[in-house]
Amino acid sequence: MSKKKIATLATVTAAAGTIGLMGNQALTVQAATTDAATKTTVETTMTDGQQAVSQAATKTTIAKQAVSEATSTVTSAQAAANDAGAAKATAQKTLNSASSSVQTASDAQKQAVAIKATATPENITNAQQAVSDASTVQSQAQSQASSTATTVSQAQADVNAKSSAVTTAQQDLTQAQNKVKQLDTTAAQTAVNQDKASVATQTKTVATAQNVQNQANNTVTNAQTTVKTAQAAVDATNAKIKNADSTVEVGGFVMPAGYKEAYAAPDKAFDAVYNEDKDNWDEADAARNRAYDQLGKLEKKTKEIAYQPTTADKNEVIDDVSNLTEAQVRELSNFTASIINDVRKQFGFKPVKVSDGSAKLGYLMINKKAGDGETFGVNGGNQPLLKVGTSDKVGIPAEKLTDKLEGTVTRIQDFGEWSWTLYRTNNHTMADLKDGILDYIYGHLSTDSNTVVEGYNASWGSILDIMATEVGNVYDEENYKSHDLYLATTFDSKGTIRLIVITNDDNEIPKGSKFFKNTTTPAPLSHVAVKDNTLQATLKAQTKTLTTAKAALTTAQNNLKSAKRATAVATDKLANLKQQLETDEVTLKQAQSNAATPEELASAKAAVVTAKANVAVATAELTTAKQALATAKAADAKAQTAVKAATDKVAKAKAYLSSLENADTNLATANDDLAQAQAAYEAAQADYDEKVAAADTTSAALATAKEALATAKANLAQATAREQALKAVETAAQADLITTGQPKVQNLATTTKPSATSAAHVTKTAAIVGTTEGNATKSLKAKAGAAALPQTDEQSTSFLSLLGMMLLGLFGFAGVGLKRKRN
Numbered sequence: 001m002s003k004k005k006i007a008t009l010a011t012v013t014a015a016a017g018t019i020g021l022m023g024n025q026a027l028t029v030q031a032a033t034t035d036a037a038t039k040t041t042v043e044t045t046m047t048d049g050q051q052a053v054s055q056a057a058t059k060t061t062i063a064k065q066a067v068s069e070a071t072s073t074v075t076s077a078q079a080a081a082n083d084a085g086a087a088k089a090t091a092q093k094t095l096n097s098a099s100s101s102v103q104t105a106s107d108a109q110k111q112a113v114a115i116k117a118t119a120t121p122e123n124i125t126n127a128q129q130a131v132s133d134a135s136t137v138q139s140q141a142q143s144q145a146s147s148t149a150t151t152v153s154q155a156q157a158d159v160n161a162k163s164s165a166v167t168t169a170q171q172d173l174t175q176a177q178n179k180v181k182q183l184d185t186t187a188a189q190t191a192v193n194q195d196k197a198s199v200a201t202q203t204k205t206v207a208t209a210q211n212v213q214n215q216a217n218n219t220v221t222n223a224q225t226t227v228k229t230a231q232a233a234v235d236a237t238n239a240k241i242k243n244a245d246s247t248v249e250v251g252g253f254v255m256p257a258g259y260k261e262a263y264a265a266p267d268k269a270f271d272a273v274y275n276e277d278k279d280n281w282d283e284a285d286a287a288r289n290r291a292y293d294q295l296g297k298l299e300k301k302t303k304e305i306a307y308q309p310t311t312a313d314k315n316e317v318i319d320d321v322s323n324l325t326e327a328q329v330r331e332l333s334n335f336t337a338s339i340i341n342d343v344r345k346q347f348g349f350k351p352v353k354v355s356d357g358s359a360k361l362g363y364l365m366i367n368k369k370a371g372d373g374e375t376f377g378v379n380g381g382n383q384p385l386l387k388v389g390t391s392d393k394v395g396i397p398a399e400k401l402t403d404k405l406e407g408t409v410t411r412i413q414d415f416g417e418w419s420w421t422l423y424r425t426n427n428h429t430m431a432d433l434k435d436g437i438l439d440y441i442y443g444h445l446s447t448d449s450n451t452v453v454e455g456y457n458a459s460w461g462s463i464l465d466i467m468a469t470e471v472g473n474v475y476d477e478e479n480y481k482s483h484d485l486y487l488a489t490t491f492d493s494k495g496t497i498r499l500i501v502i503t504n505d506d507n508e509i510p511k512g513s514k515f516f517k518n519t520t521t522p523a524p525l526s527h528v529a530v531k532d533n534t535l536q537a538t539l540k541a542q543t544k545t546l547t548t549a550k551a552a553l554t555t556a557q558n559n560l561k562s563a564k565r566a567t568a569v570a571t572d573k574l575a576n577l578k579q580q581l582e583t584d585e586v587t588l589k590q591a592q593s594n595a596a597t598p599e600e601l602a603s604a605k606a607a608v609v610t611a612k613a614n615v616a617v618a619t620a621e622l623t624t625a626k627q628a629l630a631t632a633k634a635a636d637a638k639a640q641t642a643v644k645a646a647t648d649k650v651a652k653a654k655a656y657l658s659s660l661e662n663a664d665t666n667l668a669t670a671n672d673d674l675a676q677a678q679a680a681y682e683a684a685q686a687d688y689d690e691k692v693a694a695a696d697t698t699s700a701a702l703a704t705a706k707e708a709l710a711t712a713k714a715n716l717a718q719a720t721a722r723e724q725a726l727k728a729v730e731t732a733a734q735a736d737l738i739t740t741g742q743p744k745v746q747n748l749a750t751t752t753k754p755s756a757t758s759a760a761h762v763t764k765t766a767a768i769v770g771t772t773e774g775n776a777t778k779s780l781k782a783k784a785g786a787a788a789l790p791q792t793d794e795q796s797t798s799f800l801s802l803l804g805m806m807l808l809g810l811f812g813f814a815g816v817g818l819k820r821k822r823n
Contacts, residue, residue, distance in 0.1 A: 063716035112670035119663035138646035148636035155629035162622035173611035188588035195581035213563035223553035230546035250308035252342035256301035309431035342524035357515025362488025395515030422495035
């Protein structure tokens with residue numbers, strides 16, 4: 001089905017307007033129609049329009065009812081599909097169970113057939129004898145087990161009796177001993193004396209243990225203090241190390257791989273295109289810009305090594321940055337050269353240098369002795385305006401400074417403009433100035449660095465050139481690779497960094513000039529801070545002390561725990577001894593009050609001896625009885641095992657005999673069970689097939705119902721759209737024609753006749769109108785024909801409105817959407 005765009009209400013409205021315009025261009029309309037005729041036309045047309053709206057509303061209502069019924073059908077179909085699915089799942093479980101039952105019945109039937117084959121008279125007789133023999137063994141085992149059980153019972157009773165005898169003998173001994181204590185004052189007194197001695201000794205032991213505990217507690221307290229002190233020392237040293245200044249300056253950059261090539265790429269890209277075609281400037285510029293885009297992405301990967309000053313730089317206060325000493329200018333120049341050389345080293349370029357002459361030139365320029373940083377541009381450069389004689393003071397002949405435009409001169413470049421400025425000029429430290437220089441240089445490594453000098457991209461004059469090209473000038477790279485660069489860095493009266501670069505072109509500064517005195521090549525700064533080793537050594541020693549203190553504390557705490565346990569044990573023992581003393585003192589008092597004769601005491605002691613002997617005899621007899629009980633239990637357990645084995649053997653023999661004797665019956669039963677299982681399986685299979693078919697049917701019905709619902713919803717949407725479109729037309733018509741009671745009449749000024757193209761368009765439109773369907777369409781066509789004016793080459797605007805309504809009505813009822821869908 002081909003996809004065609006379906007016209008919307010806005011499209012039709014536009015079409016109506018177009019036809020109206022055609023009418024304005026093609027016809028001259030005269031307002032000669034009578035009010036009565038116009039009123040009749042309006043009323044008839046509005047009636048037809050209202051009927052069209054009514055019919056559309058009826059179709060919408062019917063479409064809504066269809067959607068409602070289709071929704072109900074889908075709900076019912078979904079429920080039926082759910083029920084069919086559940087029934088199918090249940091049937092599947094039943095079928096699986098039936099299949100398992102068939103397998104079980106088949107195995108049982110095969111076993112019954114095998115037993116039937118062995119059920120001979122001889123085998124049956126043998127099986128009967130086996131049952132008899134097993135039963136005899138079982139009876140013998142049961143008899144033996146009964147005997148051993150009796151023995152166990154008797155042995156248990158003997159143990160119980162012997163145990164009771166021991167208890168009685170022990171009680172008799174206790175009574176005899178108590179009687180002796182009650183009568184023997186000497187023994188009672190001895191016991192009391194011993195108790196008192198033991199209490200006294202144990203009291204000293206408790207005191208000693210308490211002292212040990214106290215000492216251990218003090219040791220723990222002292223050890224805790226030692227640990228706390230050692231920890232504080234370690235923490236303090238760690239803080240010093242963390243906050244300590246590096247012994248060397250730290251700073252610089254780590255450039256991304258490929259940066260050097262990417263920096264030169266924009267101009268090379270431009271030249272590659274421009275050299276081929278001098279008129280193709282735009283493409284050359286575009287190629288350069290693409291290279292700049294890649295360079296910008298690469299520049300973002302530049303890693304700055306944060307500046308870390310030394311203590312000396314932090315402590316060196318500078319009152320006025322525009323009045324630096326020569327030594328300070330030299331130090332700042334060396335620092336700047338170190339940063340630049342860091343980058344140049346990564347690119348494989350010659351390092352820049354600093355000399356007494358370069359540093360002094362920077363000093364003279366900024367101390368208002370040679371121009372206070374005033375500059376002027378010559379050939380795109382930054383040559384400073386020097387006072388007469390200044391260059392001679394630093395060893396550069398004045399005649400070498402004459403600008404020759406195309407000739408080679410000793411270049412002195414001052415990067416003071418578009419630079420980095422301090423927020424104030426006083427009360428800074430040397431560390432502040434160096435940090436600013438690093439920040440200043442980093443700023444020119446950003447994407448905006450290509451426009452440091454306005455109007456120049458990666459060209460002569462850019463600070464970045466000094467780092468990313470061989471000689472600080474990308475255009476002179478091939479001609480000036482052997483030339484040296486000398487730096488000076490200072491600050492002017494505004495607090496702006498002034499970077500002075502001197503290029504000794506063709507060695508024009510005479511050899512031996514004082515300019516070269518004390519020339520140095522500052523090495524790149526460290527990228528890693530170097531801390532004072534003495535602090536690390538101190539920390540190591542303090543950490544060792546702390547570790548020892550913690551170990552001593554652990555030992556002291558363990559000793560304290562042991563001391564507390566020893567004190568507790570000694571205290572408990574002392575309490576027991578005191579209790580024993582109290583008991584023995586009561587016994588002594590009783591013995592003293594009884595005043596027994598020697599004969600009574602002797603008799604009581606003899607009774608104790610006898611009672612001890614009785615306890616010994618009873619205990620020995622109990623031991624023998626327990627041994628006999630253990631032996632009896634072992635024999636009984638063995639007998640019970642034999643009974644179980646014999647019983648199992650009898651059951652097995654009887655089962656085998658029964659299977660032989662009932663082989664025919666068992667086989668018949670097994671055959672019946674198998675037949676029933678097979679029948680049940682077949683029934684389950686049939687039921688399952690039926691449920692599958694029902695599920696398939698309900699699923700298909702559900703799909704059909706859903707499709708019907710989708711169609712009904714689409715029809716409803718279309719009917720609703722038609723109804724809304726017609727209502728909009730009716731409203732517009734009422735506002736335009738009904739409100740005033742008569743049509744608006746307008747004389748059209750133009751008398752332009754329709755062109756061939758316009759006429760063809762009208763013909764085509766009329767053909768479309770003629771092929772549309774619907775009573776409302778036919779009615780509107782008739783009214784449109786009846787509304788035609790006499791041959792005056794003029795027409796009322798009401799006719800144009802009618803024509804717009806007609807086209808909207810035609811669209812609404814012609815079923816264009818459906819017709820296109822069918823096509």
